[in-house]
Amino acid sequence: MSTPLVEARGIAKRYGPTVALADGQLTVYAGESHALVGRNGAGKSTLVTVLTGLQAPDEGTVRFDGEPAPALTDRDAWRRKVACVYQKPTVVPELTVAENLFINRQPRSRGGFISWRRLRSEAAEVLDTWDVRVDPEARTADLKVEDRQMVEIARALSFGARFIVLDEPTAQLDNREIERLFTRMRALQESGVTFLFISHHLQEVYEVCQTVTVLRDARWITTAPVADLPRAALVEAMAGESIAAVEEKAARGDVNAHAPVVLEAHGLTSDAYESVDLSVRGGEVVGLAGSSGSGKIELAESFTGLHTPTAGTARLDGQRLPFGDVTAALRAGVGCVPRDRHGQGLVFGMTVGDNATLTVLDRLGRYGFVGTERRRGFAGELIERLDIHTEGPDQPVSDLSGGNAQKVVMARALASDPRLLVLINPTAGVDVKSKESLLSRMDSARDDGTAVLVVSDELDDLRRCDRVLVLFHGRVVAEHPAGWRDHELIASIEGVDHHG
Structure with a gap:
């Protein structure tokens, strides 16, 4: 097979006596939507913080396109590789969409001042490229949750990242908004964007993902094509229950x-x-x-x-x-x-x-x-x-x-x-x-x-x-x-x- 876009092997992370992750593994190929599932405490969040460069693992390796992950201090290099869209917004609500897209990297005039005209036109270009239908001059606080998420995705893509982690993206959406998000995800996939999709709602995994990885008790349990894993088998992988234990x-x-x-x-x-x-x-x-x-x-x-x-x-x-x-x-x-x-x-x-x-x-x-x-x-x-x-x-x-x-x-x-x-x-x-x-x-x-x-x-x-x-x-x-x-x-x- 081709080189994985993202590969994590043997990831371990401890906080004092607490083992947050004992054996985290993940292999994601370009252009897929890959689900990461597990009960609360399974180690999903810890693995994501390692994959996004927020902390270094105590053991294990992360590679992007076959190359070792950037140094933790090189934030720009990480932004070009990966981004995470969290349940809680990481945009500044009082700023406009354009200002959020280019925060800390605003285009400047020759005199060193922010060029507001260029900021607006470049923001419109980014939104148009990724088919995000939002007014660049709208105040971000006024956006619907689904549009705010798309702005965060567009911002990540504008840095060059093509691997986007979606952490519980449907938690605050109704059914129609969820369907629209999935439609946008599929369109972005066709444009070469790869998603890691974290959700507690397993039916969504079957709707939008091609592959699923299960963590349980801070360890990797299985990775399989979604089509090959019936729901009962997926739930059992997450629960780890034997009949003897039940009795x-x-x-x-x-x-x-x-x-x-x-x-x-x-x-x-x-x-x-x-x-x-x-x-x-x-x-x-x-x-x-x-x-x-x-x-x-x-x-x-x-x-x-x-x-x-x-x-x-x-x-x-x-x-x-x-x-x-x-x-x-x-x-x-x-x-x-x-x-x-x-x-x-x-x-x-x-x-x-x-x-x-x-x-x-x-x-x-x-x-x-x-x-x-x-x-x-x-x-x-x-x-x-x-x-x-x-x-x-x-x-x-x-x-x-x-x-x-x-x-x-x-x-x-x-x-x-x-x-x-x-x-x-x-x-x-x-x-x-x-x-x-x-x-x-x-x-x-x-x-x-x-x-x-x-x-x-x-x-x-x-x-x-x-x-x-x-x-x-x-x-x-x-x-x-x-x-x-x-x-x-x-x-x-x-x-x-x-x-x-």
Whole structure:
């Protein structure tokens, strides 16, 4: 065969103890659309940062047209090879299309000033060459998402790059816009442009790509022609599930059908989700699954007071749940492990004891004064209950490992004896032992009669649930009772029928 346009071999990347990529491989030939798929955490983003020269691999090689990749410091050489169009725009919204196309390389007059006439005419030429029908003088913020993406593609092509990475390009598009994007992609392919297409929606892979590469658990699993890989086989490659593993899954005790409904929501709607009905009984663990743009996190955060839906209601123990007010949600009986323990979960200037008891200060003293000994005693009990490895309540929380820091966040969520416990990615970035400890606390809360809502990208977290609701583009599209198979759940998450 001809020389690959892009070839990555044996790519490894670590961040401290975390292995982001152990064996990344990719071979892309000129003129194809090549899909890169895998569940969250499979290593896709890490491979893309290496392919686009944003970071060097610890091991492995990248070649373009058979030649070694440029030096990391030579940004112009990288721009001539490859570009990535991300979900979040990298254009400057207040500038015009023409200004964005030639940012930092504006044509200049003999006097050294920017030649606005040449800027506009050269921008029009670039847009015309690649058949991007956008006014060069339009303010970029006023463009539709699909047109903004095409401007970013045209900018990359104007540098000379013919390899474009599209990272979740359809996440913010409706069906008609997606079809138009695919039509433009096919036309660009015929003009010699090559795409690496990253998507959670597997049906799109079958519509627009010729080849697919699967990553799982930070390793390359397979590369195959899309036409030769049935959907069930693709989902299985992503899930890595054996039938024996399915049968070993622990059977859960049934939820008491007469247990009271603790959380009940009707018609919840916001920018991120639509018409969601949801109920959780006491002693029940309900999982929320979905891809990154599904709305699952925003939905869970709404119950904790972080967001206010535009429509719908929720009741906790029969009382209307206050939206948009974290303190009121806490008073109403909601405990939360937020998605980002660093930004939202911990106060790093404070001790382990201070962090663990923030939600219960009113119980530890009167008239706004907190009894130091009472707080230390209460914190000591939480440390013991969650097996937090620390020198004691007075140790700075910043000294703890990731797993123990996450246990402090969990301790604080449980300290107030919540009626509803909302866990968002509760085991993200923690070691295996800490993960098991955190999940056993979730089981204990369930056994105590607490209603638990878990949002996670980790199948191991969702396996502990009594049922899992799957969101796709903001809507609940499936419900899986305990005992589901990995490929069934992943098929729902990716929006495909696993029998296809």
